[in-house]
Amino acid sequence: MQIIRQTEEELARCHQRGLIHGACHTYVGQEAIAAGVCAHLTAKDSVFSTHRGHGHALAKGLPPRELIAELFGRATGCSRGRGGSMHLFAPEIGMMGTSGIVGPCILQACGGGYSAKILKNGTVGVAFFGDGAVNNGAFHEGLNMASIWKLPVLFVCENNQYATEVPFAYASGIPDVGRRAANYGIPGFELDGNNVLEIERVAGDAIARARTGGGPTLIECKTYRTRAHAEGMGDFTYRTKEDVAAWKERCPIRRLAERCEHLRSRFDAIAAEVAELVQQARAFAEASAVPDAATATTHVFAEPRTSPPPEPPRTGRELTFVAATVEALDRAMADDPTIFVMGEGIGVRGGNFRTTLGLYAKYGADRLCDTPICERGFVGLACGAAMTGTRPIIDFMFIDFIHDAFGEIVNQIAKMQYMSSGRLKMPLLLRGCGGVGHSAATHHSGLYHSIYSHIPGLRVVLPSNPFDAKGLMAHALTSNDPVLFLEHRELMQMKGPVPEAPYEIPFGQARIVQPGTDVTVVVLARMVHHALQAAEQLAREGVSVEIVDPRTVSPLDIESIRQSVAKTGRLLIVDEAFGPCGFASEIAAQIADAGFNDLDAPIKRLHGAFAPTPYAPSLELAVVPDVARVIQAIRDLMQE
Numbered sequence: 036m037q038i039i040r041q042t043e044e045e046l047a048r049c050h051q052r053g054l055i056h057g058a059c060h061t062y063v064g065q066e067a068i069a070a071g072v073c074a075h076l077t078a079k080d081s082v083f084s085t086h087r088g089h090g091h092a093l094a095k096g097l098p099p100r101e102l103i104a105e106l107f108g109r110a111t112g113c114s115r116g117r118g119g120s121m122h123l124f125a126p127e128i129g130m131m132g133t134s135g136i137v138g139p140c141i142l143q144a145c146g147g148g149y150s151a152k153i154l155k156n157g158t159v160g161v162a163f164f165g166d167g168a169v170n171n172g173a174f175h176e177g178l179n180m181a182s183i184w185k186l187p188v189l190f191v192c193e194n195n196q197y198a199t200e201v202p203f204a205y206a207s208g209i210p211d212v213g214r215r216a217a218n219y220g221i222p223g224f225e226l227d228g229n230n231v232l233e234i235e236r237v238a239g240d241a242i243a244r245a246r247t248g249g250g251p252t253l254i255e256c257k258t259y260r261t262r263a264h265a266e267g268m269g270d271f272t273y274r275t276k277e278d279v280a281a282w283k284e285r286c287p288i289r290r291l292a293e294r295c296e297h298l299r300s301r302f303d304a305i306a307a308e309v310a311e312l313v314q315q316a317r318a319f320a321e322a323s324a325v326p327d328a329a330t331a332t333t334h335v336f337a338e339p340r341t342s343p344p345p346e347p348p349r350t351g352r353e354l355t356f357v358a359a360t361v362e363a364l365d366r367a368m369a370d371d372p373t374i375f376v377m378g379e380g381i382g383v384r385g386g387n388f389r390t391t392l393g394l395y396a397k398y399g400a401d402r403l404c405d406t407p408i409c410e411r412g413f414v415g416l417a418c419g420a421a422m423t424g425t426r427p428i429i430d431f432m433f434i435d436f437i438h439d440a441f442g443e444i445v446n447q448i449a450k451m452q453y454m455s456s457g458r459l460k461m462p463l464l465l466r467g468c469g470g471v472g473h474s475a476a477t478h479h480s481g482l483y484h485s486i487y488s489h490i491p492g493l494r495v496v497l498p499s500n501p502f503d504a505k506g507l508m509a510h511a512l513t514s515n516d517p518v519l520f521l522e523h524r525e526l527m528q529m530k531g532p533v534p535e536a537p538y539e540i541p542f543g544q545a546r547i548v549q550p551g552t553d554v555t556v557v558v559l560a561r562m563v564h565h566a567l568q569a570a571e572q573l574a575r576e577g578v579s580v581e582i583v584d585p586r587t588v589s590p591l592d593i594e595s596i597r598q599s600v601a602k603t604g605r606l607l608i609v610d611e612a613f614g615p616c617g618f619a620s621e622i623a624a625q626i627a628d629a630g631f632n633d634l635d636a637p638i639k640r641l642h643g644a645f646a647p648t649p650y651a652p653s654l655e656l657a658v659v660p661d662v663a664r665v666i667q668a669i670r671d672l673m674q675e
Contacts, residue, residue: 036288040066042103047061049107055120060089062090062091063262064229064260064262066287068256070090072094072238073095075243078129080158081158081419081422083139083143086120086135087165088163089120092130098316100317103319110324111320113125122135124456137171140162144177145415147188148245149416154425164191166192166203167201176409184404185250187250189254190252194212196259211225215253219253223254226255229286259285261282334452336492337514338457349534350534352532355501357522359508363506363508364394375425378432379408384405388522410431410439422459430466431465433468437467448463449490450492464517465517465518467522468527469482469483470611473525477648477650482560485617488588494516494589498522498526499548499559502534507540510542526561542587542590545592547583551579552579553603554579554673555581557585558584558608559611568665573666600630604634606622606639607640608639610641612642614645646658
């Protein structure tokens with residue numbers, strides 16, 4: 036508690052001196068909670084925290100000098116200067132990160148618990164969060180998942196009475212947090228958050244229970260932060276000086292000292308020892324170098340692995356698109372016991388599109404886990420699981436459903452390797468089907484590859500045939516990057532040649548589907564097959580069409596496209612999705628930049644309509660490119 040208090044007070048002074056460049060959220064007044072809980076944790080246990088996480092990091096074993104250096108923006112900081120006050124990473128000691136977003140730590144701790152369940156390593160996941168998080172959907176989804184799967188997780192709510200400036204008494208229809216545990220069938224406690232001995236006792240029981248299969252616990256610690264929400268912010272527009280002064284009288288350090296009066300001299304010696312430690316830490320941080328600007332874009336993706344062997348030749352053996360992915364998944368699960376799959380109906384049933392058919396009988400309920408309908412919840416869980424040693428696969432059924440987890444994907448999953456300076460990997464596969472067809476209407480017809488390929492840290496994959504589906508799936512299941520694997524619904528039952536032997540197709544390698552000399556057509560997924568039909572008809576008119584399938588949008592093999600355009604002089608990009616700010620726009624811009632002198636005509640794009648997908652077949656046909664439109668677009672381009 037002294038290390039936390041004195042480090043925080045020093046950071047407050049440093050903020051006033053201008054040594055801290057951004058926010059500084061101190062933990063002063065709440066020290067008993069982190070100290071009492073973390074006393075029972077080992078370096079193998081995982082802590083997931085929130086924006087007010089300095090105390091949790093220090094209690095977990097982070098040296099003060101690494102914390103201070105991080106807030107100074109120095110290369111010796113725990114996040115190498117990438118995180119500041121709200122993003123603290125020290126996975127070497129089980130400090131899996133703090134987040135400036137409220138709620139994800141609850142879900143990630145469930146992931147740490149699920150990893151413990153798969154790995155059977157006896158570890159515990161701990162989430163520290165404030166009272167503001169308990170009114171967030173992540174709280175409900177996290178506690179529910181932890182309960183139904185009896186995960187070894189401890190949820191610690193630090194109820195400091197305010198979510199930023201909004202009082203908990205106003206924001207919550209239930210006056211206490213601990214009692215909410217009963218609604219999920221788990222133990223819940225409401226504790227004096229300034230009594231370190233009580234917290235230490237209850238947390239110790241809960242952690243011991245979690246380690247031995249007893250499942251999760253919720254502990255509410257009622258406390259108070261006695262400094263502003265963040266250093267430099269106004270403090271008395273929403274609370275009074277009298278309230279702060281009253282809570283300072285309940286200081287957890289003072290209360291422990293009063294209870295242990297016989298140890299007064301020992302306590303004084305500890306305070307003096309810590310004061311020296313903190314001064315040395317500040318001096319170390321000030322003397323540390325700033326990060327090299329050349330490292331600003333490192334660790335966005337994992338280091339590339341050795342390239343797999345060349346693609347095997349097509350054989351006479353045929354499988355459907357979905358059966359090819361099942362074959363790749365089955366092989367990977369047999370080889371790697373850390374792989375598990377989550378999704379709605381993917382267990383005994385085998386998935387809505389048979390994406391896991393037959394695997395439940397081979398690998399069991401823990402590795403083929405049916406979920407509640409809580410996309411944000413199990414995607415956040417998968418993030419925490421990937422951080423703690425397992426390889427989760429999330430089967431979304433329809434890709435439209437992924438958007439409920441957009442924040443978890445963009446703010447957490449995609450950024451985790453970068454923010455941890457490559458010390459955390461994110462071997463996570465997100466898969467789902469989409470695409471217009473079967474009158475599925477607007478919530479079951481999207482692809483959204485352009486949106487997600489805009490996000491640094493994500494791989495985005497769209498196979499167009501069974502052979503590529505198996506090879507790209509196999510590669511995704513060995514990647515240390517998060518992969519969004521999109522499967523067009525209209526292709527999932529198509530058959531094609533698929534070798535029985537295992538093979539991988541690396542990301543970022545386009546395929547020349549058909550060579551040609553007059554025009555290059557770049558297409559993805561179902562549009563590949565439209566282009567093939569169009570090319571066949573145009574060949575009878577004397578037009579030679581080269582078809583390029585990038586196969587992955589991130590990374591995008593722009594060089595293969597450039598080489599094709601250098602040969603043909605004309606470029607058409609066909610994309611089923613709507614056009615503004617899309618996949619085709621990116622290719623057009625890059626080719627205009629790198630291959631302008633090779634062009635004999637303007638670059639053309641053919642898109643779906645800029646509208647949600649309608650239901651009626653006549654309307655559905657009107658909003659998506661078909662073979663006739665592709666043919667006409669190529670004819671028009673040849674006239675340029």
